[in-house]
Amino acid sequence: MAKLNFGGVEENVVTREEFPLQKAQETLKDEVVAVIGYGVQGPGQALNQKDNGINVIVGQRKNSKSWDKAVADGFVPGETLFEIEEALQKGTIICYLLSDAAQIEYWPKVKQHLTAGKALYFSHGFGITFNERTGIVPPADVDVFLVAPKGSGTSLRRMFLQDRGLNSSFAVYQDATGKARERVTALGIAIGSGYLFETDFKKEVFSDLAGERGTLMGAVQGIFAAQYDVLRKNGHSPSEAFNETVEELTQSLMPLVAENGMDWMYANCSTTAQRGALDWWKRFRDATSPLFEELYDNVAKGNEAQRSIDSNSKPDYREKLEVELTELRESEMWRAGKTVRSLRPENN
Numbered sequence: 144m145a146k147l148n149f150g151g152v153e154e155n156v157v158t159r160e161e162f163p164l165q166k167a168q169e170t171l172k173d174e175v176v177a178v179i180g181y182g183v184q185g186p187g188q189a190l191n192q193k194d195n196g197i198n199v200i201v202g203q204r205k206n207s208k209s210w211d212k213a214v215a216d217g218f219v220p221g222e223t224l225f226e227i228e229e230a231l232q233k234g235t236i237i238c239y240l241l242s243d244a245a246q247i248e249y250w251p252k253v254k255q256h257l258t259a260g261k262a263l264y265f266s267h268g269f270g271i272t273f274n275e276r277t278g279i280v281p282p283a284d285v286d287v288f289l290v291a292p293k294g295s296g297t298s299l300r301r302m303f304l305q306d307r308g309l310n311s312s313f314a315v316y317q318d319a320t321g322k323a324r325e326r327v328t329a330l331g332i333a334i335g336s337g338y339l340f341e342t343d344f345k346k347e348v349f350s351d352l353a354g355e356r357g358t359l360m361g362a363v364q365g366i367f368a369a370q371y372d373v374l375r376k377n378g379h380s381p382s383e384a385f386n387e388t389v390e391e392l393t394q395s396l397m398p399l400v401a402e403n404g405m406d407w408m409y410a411n412c413s414t415t416a417q418r419g420a421l422d423w424w425k426r427f428r429d430a431t432s433p434l435f436e437e438l439y440d441n442v443a444k445g446n447e448a449q450r451s452i453d454s455n456s457k458p459d460y461r462e463k464l465e466v467e468l469t470e471l472r473e474s475e476m477w478r479a480g481k482t483v484r485s486l487r488p489e490n491n
């Protein structure tokens with residue numbers, strides 16, 4: 144395992160050079176990897192493993208859109224695609240990729256099929272860390288570990304097809320066979336991770352829940368909306384407000400940050416912009432810090448997990464979700480964004 148220095152702190156990282164695909168194939172050659180659930184992570188992880196020559200099967204409810212998608216993606220009913228229970232029985236490694244709420248409902252069935260020596264794999268620390276709420280307590284004689292891609296399953300697949308890997312976190316919670324570390328590392332490489340960063344279940348879920356509610360998804364939409372509204376109230380047109388809030392960020396400036404960091408992006412803007420950004424960033428940090436503290440506290444107390452469980456376990460959760468997504472989609476800002484996107488060369 145490589146030790147890399149991140150801003151002065153040494154951490155364990157598994158690289159593809161040290162654990163190449165051939166080693167992953169060799170490690171998994173006698174395993175049947177059962178991917179349970181074919182939503183967002185399921186397709187990315189199952190297809191990447193299939194293309195990487197791993198013996199992978201999919202378990203999904205028949206007569207569902209996800210079943211049809213698995214068929215369209217090349218999984219064959221009765222050969223590599225089964226009802227959930229049959230896949231659970233066949234798998235020696237169970238990749239539990241139902242939604243976090245659905246994992247609670249199916250747990251009694253999964254547990255039944257976790258015979259000695261099998262492995263239970265997650266892509267989140269949720270079910271285990273909050274097991275007082277989820278009831279997910281695995282038997283002692285199975286391995287339990289996670290590989291959590293740090294990005295959408297859609298990106299995992301896209302980056303695999305571009306021959307790039309998406310970074311993932313990994314952790315071992317229970318090593319019953321003495322091979323848990325080898326197994327989880329092999330799976331991490333097989334699903335298409337670029338690098339594997341070591342963590343534990345609790346750290347993974349706390350950081351993940353905070354990140355997606357914060358800068359990755361919740362905070363970014365909140366800040367976009369606030370700036371867009373102020374510009375509109377001050378007489379700017381929708382296109383001007385959208386370009387200055389979202390389009391320039393995603394199309395021009397974030398790719399520069401991704402390439403070489405914030406200081407480099409700043410250095411490639413005017414001295415006027417630099418002066419203003421350097422004056423204002425600490426004020427934005429100080430204004431939002433209390434909210435991030437409150438968010439982390441809610442995550443650590445389990446409140447965020449409970450809210451997800453409560454809302455996503457309801458039979459009508461998809462309909463309710465669609466109402467909220469429609470509110471975003473139909474907002475003036477994102478309708479303006481649709482028109483702005485349509486102007487990109489790849490879209491016209």
Ligand SMILES: NC(=O)c1ccc[n+]([C@@H]2O[C@H](COP(=O)([O-])OP(=O)(O)OC[C@H]3O[C@@H](n4cnc5c(N)ncnc54)[C@H](O)[C@@H]3O)[C@@H](O)[C@H]2O)c1
Pocket residue numbers: 180181182183184185203204207209239240241242243245248266267269291292293294295296297
């Ligand atoms: N979505 C991502 O890109 C992403 C990224 C990293 C980690 N994760 C984690 O991966 C795991 C899977 O997440 P996902 O977003 O792919 O899940 P998802 O919400 O897309 O659902 C996955 C599958 O669960 C099935 N499902 C939902 N409710 C069900 C029920 N009541 N009974 C049976 N099946 C049901 C759906 O049909 C679908 O096939 C979660 O632990 C999640 O936190 C997801």
Ligand SMILES: CC(C)(O)[C@@H](O)C(=O)O
Pocket residue numbers: 292293294295296351355359
């Ligand atoms: C893709 C994300 C936001 O990183 C993941 O954590 C999820 O829950 O979907």
Ligand SMILES: [Mg+2]
Pocket residue numbers: 351352355
């Ligand atoms: Mg998440």
Ligand SMILES: [Mg+2]
Pocket residue numbers: 292293294351355
């Ligand atoms: Mg995440």
